Amino acid sequence: MTLSSLENFFVNTSFALLLTSLITYWTSIIFTQLKALSVTGRIATILVNLSLAAALGIRWISHKYFPLSNLYESLIFLSWSFTSVHLILEYQNKSKLIGCISAPISLFTVAFASLSLPLDMQKAAPLVPALRSNWLMMHVSVMIISYSTLILGCLLSVLFLIISKGKNVNLKGNSYSYSIKNTKINYSTELSVQMETNHSSAIELSTSRMSLLQSIDNLSYRIIGLGFPLLTIGIIAGAIWANEAWGSYWSWDPKETWALITWLIFAAYLHARLTKSWQGKKPAILATIGFVIVWICYLGVNFIGKGLHSYGWIS
The missing domain is CATH 1.20.120 (Four Helix Bundle (Hemerythrin (Met), subunit A))
Known part of the structure; x- marks a missing residue:
């Protein structure tokens, strides 16, 4: 073989x-x-x-x-x-x-x-001079790991919106100190989780759904909090590599622009969570938007945008 x-x-x-x-x-x-x-x-x-x-x-x-x-x-x-x-x-x-x-x-x-990409895109090819650098491993690997982490965190936010049926869910209490081991919540403060309908009346959720929503919200926040520093490191490593390869730290290539947009989206998400100005539905919607932005940054601009990172399959 x-x-x-x-x-x-x-x-x-x-x-x-x-x-x-x-x-x-x-x-x-x-x-x-x-x-x-x-x-x-x-x-x-x-x-x-x-x-x-x-x-x-x-x-x-x-x-x-x-x-x-x-x-x-x-x-x-x-x-x-x-x-x-x-x-x-x-x-x-x-x-x-x-x-x-x-x-x-x-x-x-x-x-x-393995099934959708053309065979010529699956074959290995000699590296172009710009890619013959140790920064290839540093920059690309960290960026992809950050994408995977952020995508998983965002999918949990999508799940939060599905379970809450898109309603405004107010998670009251400390949402950052719960243990989600076996999806059991240890209550350090008394929680009151309510769902506001379009008529501004409140429907109290069952204990099981309340616990599930709290654990999903907390887990999503923690995973995105892990992916954001990796994204930051990857962008910085890419800027240093770009300066070595092309003599410029930033050239507003489509990939670079969308990477910055991705960073800003998740920076806004974490800022809202850390300051506790947003909880429940709003940060979940922002993370859902971030899910789409990550895929645009990873795949969309590589196919459609014309730049240093383009694969040129669709364009």
Whole structure:
């Protein structure tokens, strides 16, 4: 078996395992008493992570460069980042929700990379002179890990809006000191969670839904809080690399512009959360907007925009 065939085997294996992980995690939400389902999903995710790491490692060994030079490689690395962040967060929080949102988005990126991209975009090619730098690993890897972390945090905010049915949910009390282990909330202060209807009357939520919304809100905030510093480091590393390669820290390339927009969106989100000026629906909507902005920054401008980061598939 050639190295190329072995690489394809690991990618295809990861696709099958992700499908297994998706089914088991979603089933575990329905049949909550079957703990073996979530354990199976976790084991499948670990195997996916190892399979994707093996595929990237084989590509690195066979082509003598860190595999982040084209869209196919970055999508595989993004999928690996999703599973890595998922495993770390699940280990810390013991929450099934992370697996339920991570598995489908990981499956989508692997499927898009292996099934939708043209074959010439999947092939490795010699690096252009500007990419032959150690900054390739530093800048691109940190940016993609930040994207994966922010996307997962934003998806939790989308889930918050779905469960709350888009109503104004006021989470009163300290929303940053709850333990979400096994989705149980330790109340340090008395909580009152209410939902305001369009007629300004308040409907008191059930205790279970109140706890679920509180845990989702808290987890989303913590994950986005982790992804934002990574995004900041990645942008700074990119500016330094750009200065070395092209003699300018910032050139308002479409990718750079959208990276700045992404940074501003999540800076506004964290500012609103830290100052406690927004809670519940408003920051969730802002994070949902951030979800769209991240994908535009990662994929949209690479295809449609003409600049230093363009792949040129659509344009």
